Amino acid sequence: MRIKIIRLLALLLLSSLLVNGLAQNQQPSQGGTLTVGRAMDVSNFDPTNLATANNIMMLQLFNTLVSLDENLNAQPELATSWEFSEDARSLTLTLRDDVTFHSGRPFTASDVAFSVRRYQDEQVGATMRASALLISDVTVEGDHTVTLHFDDPQPTILDFLDMLFIMDEETADSIATNPIGTGPYKLAAHVPGNEIRFERNEEYWKEGRPYLDAIVVRVIGDAAALLANLETGTVDWIERPSYSDLNYLDALPDIVVTVPESAPLTTSIQFNTSRSPLDDQRVRKAIDLAIDRERYTSLYFAGFADPMWVAPSMHALVEEEDWYQELGRDVDRARELLNEAGHGDGIELDMIVTTSIVHTGGVILAELVQQDLAEIGIQVNIDVAEGASYGDRSRAGDFDLRGAGYGRANRDPVTLLTGTSAFRPESNLSFYVNDEYTQMVQAAIGTIDEQQRRDAYRELARFIVDEAFILTLSPAYSYAAGFDWVRGVTTNVEGFFGFEEAWIDR
Amino acid sequence: MAWRHAATKNGVPHVIVYLVRRLLQLVPVLVVASFAIFLVLHLVPGDAASMYAGQDATEEDIEALRRAMGLDEPVLVQYGRWLRLVFQGNLGTSLISGYSVVRLVSHALPASAELAIAALVFALLVGLPAGILAARFRGSVVDVAVSAYSSIALAIPNFWMGILLVLSFSVGLRWLPASGRVAFVEDPVGALVFLVLPVVTLGIKLSGVFARYTRSALLEVYGEEYVRTARAKGVHERAVLFKHVFRIALIPIVTVAGAELGNLIGGVVIVEAIFAWPGVGRLMLQSIVSRDFVVVQGTLLILITIFIFINLAVDIAYGLLNPRIRLS
Numbered sequence: 001m002r003i004k005i006i007r008l009l010a011l012l013l014l015s016s017l018l019v020n021g022l023a024q025n026q027q028p029s030q031g032g033t034l035t036v037g038r039a040m041d042v043s044n045f046d047p048t049n050l051a052t053a054n055n056i057m058m059l060q061l062f063n064t065l066v067s068l069d070e071n072l073n074a075q076p077e078l079a080t081s082w083e084f085s086e087d088a089r090s091l092t093l094t095l096r097d098d099v100t101f102h103s104g105r106p107f108t109a110s111d112v113a114f115s116v117r118r119y120q121d122e123q124v125g126a127t128m129r130a131s132a133l134l135i136s137d138v139t140v141e142g143d144h145t146v147t148l149h150f151d152d153p154q155p156t157i158l159d160f161l162d163m164l165f166i167m168d169e170e171t172a173d174s175i176a177t178n179p180i181g182t183g184p185y186k187l188a189a190h191v192p193g194n195e196i197r198f199e200r201n202e203e204y205w206k207e208g209r210p211y212l213d214a215i216v217v218r219v220i221g222d223a224a225a226l227l228a229n230l231e232t233g234t235v236d237w238i239e240r241p242s243y244s245d246l247n248y249l250d251a252l253p254d255i256v257v258t259v260p261e262s263a264p265l266t267t268s269i270q271f272n273t274s275r276s277p278l279d280d281q282r283v284r285k286a287i288d289l290a291i292d293r294e295r296y297t298s299l300y301f302a303g304f305a306d307p308m309w310v311a312p313s314m315h316a317l318v319e320e321e322d323w324y325q326e327l328g329r330d331v332d333r334a335r336e337l338l339n340e341a342g343h344g345d346g347i348e349l350d351m352i353v354t355t356s357i358v359h360t361g362g363v364i365l366a367e368l369v370q371q372d373l374a375e376i377g378i379q380v381n382i383d384v385a386e387g388a389s390y391g392d393r394s395r396a397g398d399f400d401l402r403g404a405g406y407g408r409a410n411r412d413p414v415t416l417l418t419g420t421s422a423f424r425p426e427s428n429l430s431f432y433v434n435d436e437y438t439q440m441v442q443a444a445i446g447t448i449d450e451q452q453r454r455d456a457y458r459e460l461a462r463f464i465v466d467e468a469f470i471l472t473l474s475p476a477y478s479y480a481a482g483f484d485w486v487r488g489v490t491t492n493v494e495g496f497f498g499f500e501e502a503w504i505d506r
Numbered sequence: 507m508a509w510r511h512a513a514t515k516n517g518v519p520h521v522i523v524y525l526v527r528r529l530l531q532l533v534p535v536l537v538v539a540s541f542a543i544f545l546v547l548h549l550v551p552g553d554a555a556s557m558y559a560g561q562d563a564t565e566e567d568i569e570a571l572r573r574a575m576g577l578d579e580p581v582l583v584q585y586g587r588w589l590r591l592v593f594q595g596n597l598g599t600s601l602i603s604g605y606s607v608v609r610l611v612s613h614a615l616p617a618s619a620e621l622a623i624a625a626l627v628f629a630l631l632v633g634l635p636a637g638i639l640a641a642r643f644r645g646s647v648v649d650v651a652v653s654a655y656s657s658i659a660l661a662i663p664n665f666w667m668g669i670l671l672v673l674s675f676s677v678g679l680r681w682l683p684a685s686g687r688v689a690f691v692e693d694p695v696g697a698l699v700f701l702v703l704p705v706v707t708l709g710i711k712l713s714g715v716f717a718r719y720t721r722s723a724l725l726e727v728y729g730e731e732y733v734r735t736a737r738a739k740g741v742h743e744r745a746v747l748f749k750h751v752f753r754i755a756l757i758p759i760v761t762v763a764g765a766e767l768g769n770l771i772g773g774v775v776i777v778e779a780i781f782a783w784p785g786v787g788r789l790m791l792q793s794i795v796s797r798d799f800v801v802v803q804g805t806l807l808i809l810i811t812i813f814i815f816i817n818l819a820v821d822i823a824y825g826l827l828n829p830r831i832r833l834s
Contacts, residue, residue: 043558043796044603051560122570125559129567176604192605192613193784193792194687221685221782224676228683234696388552388797391561404561421562429561 028503033214034486037226037235041193041219045179047165048119048126050407050494055478056217056239059498060198061102062165062181065093065112066158068493070261072313072412074158078107078166078182088153088448095144099205101168102186109146113138114169116148130419131160155448159412162493184210184500194219198499211488211503230255230481236504237482237489239497243301243361249481256484262410263305263312263475264495267296267365270402270422270470274431278349278400282341284468287401289334290376296368297474300361305474311409311416312475314461317454323462334376346377353382353403354390365403365473394429402429405476410493413457417441422470432469521822528818536810537589543806544585547799553577554601554797575601588803597804602796607804610789615808617687618778618785622770624705626763629712634759636713637720642747644725652717659714664773668707668780675703685782704781708773712766719762723755730754764820768813 036056043051047062066074066082074082079093099107118124119132126132134157137149148157171180179187182205185198196217200210220229223242227249229235241249241257250257269291271278278284293307308315309327318324338344351369353362363384370380380401385393394402406422408415416422418441421429425438440463444456464470478495488501555572556563563571572578576587591598597607633656640652676684682703688696727733728751736746778787786805793801 046604049558051558122567123574125555125563125567125571125574127560127562130562130564174604192603192610193789194613194617218686219784225683225685225782228676228680229686234688387795388550388557391556392551394561395556395565407562419562421564427564 026505028211028488028501029505030208030211030503031213032504033216034212034237034499034502034504035235036215036217036237036239037220037229038217038239039220039222039226042190042196044176045187045190046124046176047167047179047181048124048128050127050163055494055496057179057187057196057198058165058496059183059492059500060185060215061179061183061187062167063099063183064164064166065095065161068159068162068411070493072159072493074162079161082158084155088150088155090147090149091154091157092141092145092147095146096205097144099182100203101171101182102180102201103168103171104203105168105170107166107182108143109140111166111169112146113140114172115164115167118167118172119164128160128163128419130424131415132164134160134418153446153448155450155453156412156414156445159415162411185215188214206500210500212499215499215502230483233483237480237486239478239480241479241481243304243479246302246304246479246481254484255481256486258480258482258489258491260477260479260491260495262493263477264410264493265405265407265476265478266308266311266409267300267361267403267405267473267476268422268470269365269369269473270404270430271468272397272399272402272431273469274397275400277341277343277347280341281467282337283343283347284471285466286334286337286341286376287373287378288465288468288471289330289337290378291369291372291471291473292329293473294329295372296365299368300364301474301476304479305477308472308474309465310461310472311406311413313410313413313416314457314464317458318461321458324465327465331375338376338378344377346379348379348381349373349400350381350383351401351403352385352390352393352399354385354387362403369401369403397431404429406470407494409475413460414445417460418445423464428469430469432467434467437463437467525818525822528821532811532814535814536807539810540589540592540803540807541585543803544588544799545581547794547802548581548584550794550797552797554799557796558602588800592807597807598800600793600798600801602793602798602801607801610801611786611805611808614784614786614789614805617783618771618774618787620690621701621704621708621777621783621785622767622774624701625709625712625770625773626767628705628709629716629766630763632709632713633716634720636717638724638747638752640717640721641724641728649721652721656714656717659710660718662711664707664711664776665780667710668703668777671703671707672780685780687783704777704783707780708770708777711773712770715762715766716759719759720755723758724751727751727754760823761820764816764823768816768820771809771813 038056040053042057043049043053045057045061047058063078065077065079067077069075078096078099080096082091082093084091095107095109095112101107116132116135116138119126119128122129134150134154135148136151139147139149141147150157166182167175168180171178184201184204184206186201187196188199189197198215200213204210218235220226220235223245226238226241227245230238231252246257249255271284273279273284297303297305297307309324310318351366353366355362366380366382370382373380393399394404404422406420408420418424421427425441440456440460444453444460447453447456478491480489480497482489485504485506487503487505490498490501492498553572555575555577556568559568559571576584588598599606600610603610636652636655640649643649672684675682683700686700688700690697733746733750736750774785775787775790777783778785779791782788786809790802790805793799793805
């Protein structure tokens with residue numbers, strides 16, 4: 001099964017690379033309007049709010065200081081170069097001097113300082129506030145030089161700078177509805193709930209970019225409607241088709257399914273470790289061993305994802321190690337562990353999941369878990385909660401098991417381990433408290449030597465799998481599909497789609 | 507129309523007095539309704555701060571955002587602040603999108619109006635001929651079929667009919683889109699294609715109402731002596747129907763159509779949710795999901811006002827159509 005999935009992914013990747021390769025061999029043509037279909041409208045245009053709904057606008061309207069490539073190496077964007085101090089307690093960046101905001105005002109170092117402070121402002125509610133708070137101070141050294149200071153060594157801070165979208169101080173108060181960035185497109189119109197129109201930024205600092213004149217984003221109800229709209233040519237390209245439609249789409253002669261290089265999200269199960277019997281590591285591990293990840297990925301992701309036991313960024317570090325390759329379903333061992341923990345007669349657990357336009361798999365996950373755990377005598381009661389109620393209950397610890405995805409899954413593990421409610425040592429949503437874990441995470445954060453840091457991550461990966469306070473099941477990719485004449489659409493590490501290089505080949 | 511000119515009270519036409527009284531009644535109705543809605547919304551778990559902050563936010567982050575949004579104040583204080591804004595002509599600003607509620611509603615309302623009017627037209631196009639045929643051929647197979655149709659149409663809930671149609675025509679046959687909307691000005695044919703399923707879902711119950719009303723109204727007029735006289739004079743049956751019967755029977759039918767337009771607002775909310783139609787119903791649903799209660803509150807206030815105005819217009823139209831009715 002795994003070989004089949006890998007072959008399928010390899011084929012898709014190959015076809016995607018071929019298409020991209022062809023695109024690279026041809027001279028991109030200027031002009032044209034691309035019509036994009038997606039299931040939901042943006043919540044707002046504030047780039048500090050990383051709601052899934054907002055993904056489509058980020059890279060069109062805003063730039064970051066650096067951009068991580070597929071190997072997580074930082075590439076220049078608004079910063080042309082950067083240098084860490086020896087103790088990694090400060091980072092000095094040299095900025096481009098030829099960049100203007102959509103308003104026409106030149107971009108300077110003070111905009112970087114303002115953007116950092118805005119991410120840190122508790123009243124803004126930035127998704128990445130925890131990472132922004134790693135920066136203790138910002139010094140503007142000149143119009144185009146800025147230094148970030150940290151209380152502790154932060155050798156992985158570039159990971160955050162890939163998500164720090166630069167905002168215009170003068171217009172930031174109205175950024176939710178009137179976004180002014182430095183990105184390749186300007187917001188031309190927004191009809192809430194219906195349509196967004198981006199138009200080419202004629203003053204864009206990258207020579208000759210973007211190629212398109214405009215992008216029209218149509219908000220089209222749901223996955224089934226997205227598919228119908230693409231098939232009928234009402235739209236040229238769709239974001240996040242349903243996983244169950246991927247095989248169908250890929251078989252269409254003039255449609256190309258885009259396979260991203262890495263997955264920013266995962267699917268997982270979190271335990272409430274503050275409750276009995278899930279405070280017992282043996283019970284959690286028994287559940288881990290009883291869950292059939294192969295069946296889950298093949299049923300829900302239609303074979304377009306492989307099982308995983310840790311986040312993709314950590315998976316890449318340990319996938320060749322023996323202990324990791326031996327992981328898999330083992331119902332007999334699961335029963336043994338339950339017996340050892342004194343629960344051979346069975347347990348009853350409550351599992352909460354939620355479902356929405358973008359997270360439709362919660363119920364499927366819960367039903368599969370229910371079936372798997374029944375084999376080892378665990379009865380799972382499924383409770384499908386509405387989004388806000390699910391959030392409240394999760395934070396209040398009103399659950400035994402919780403079906404939940406987590407983000408930042410393919411970034412540097414520091415961002416994952418300190419910035420997400422799934423893994424941060426304090427106040428994680430598994431209510432998992434362990435001094436050893438806290439110390440391991442803190443040690444990894446402060447390790448300047450890259451090789452030593454990677455070793456620390458490997459140890460953490462094994463610790464997380466052994467302790468099983470959260471069970472990673474699979475990556476969740478940001479797929480897209482479009483006509484084969486739509487070229488050059490890119491995704492960044494966070495899974496955001498970019499149209500800076502996009503062009504129409506017909 | 508005699509009442510328009512003749513009826514006065516202290517020199518002021520009755521209709522003006524009536525209108526002013528009805529409009530004044532609107533104010534306490536809106537205040538009471540908005541307070542009830544406000545209280546109910548705040549009983550729902552979760553708030554905009556926790557939804558905006560996302561799952562990775564800490565309790566401290568959410569609490570800070572709650573303060574910034576003014577959600578940490580007592581419910582009554584929040585309601586008073588909102589009511590003060592309303593009396594200043596401001597329905598507030600969305601906590602999530604940053605848009606004014608008026609702007610959001612002004613974008614969504616045309617889509618809802620399009621759906622409601624199209625459903626009304628559909629219901630009239632189906633219901634009127636069905637009712638006429640049933641009355642014309644009373645007791646025949648046609649009559650039985652129309653009665654059966656209207657009974658079924660009245661009994662089927664909107665949400666169930668919508669899901670059934672999507673399963674049949676979108677998922678199964680792939681003939682029609684399952685959801686979404688194209689504006690008429692952009693693509694008239696595409697707009698009609700997208701309209702079919704939501705309009706049928708919303709209009710089918712109403713078509714049953716019209717068929718039943720038309721049938722009974724026509725049968726009542728058919729029994730009048732002047733109709734018998736017309737027939738005795740040898741007037742062609744078609745002329746009897748359209749010249750003597752249908753015109754009279756139209757009065758109650760038009761009244762029902764007006765009244766049902768108001769009731770359609772409720773149906774629109776459900777149908778928009780099923781078909782992802784970007785109207786006020788969907789706006790409200792999304793705002794409830796994201797706990798953006800300012801938008802829900804403002805939208806409901808506008809919908810209630812529209813509902814009341816439609817009922818008012820129907821009352822006046824009824825008087826216009828039937829001179830025996832006096833507004834007093």
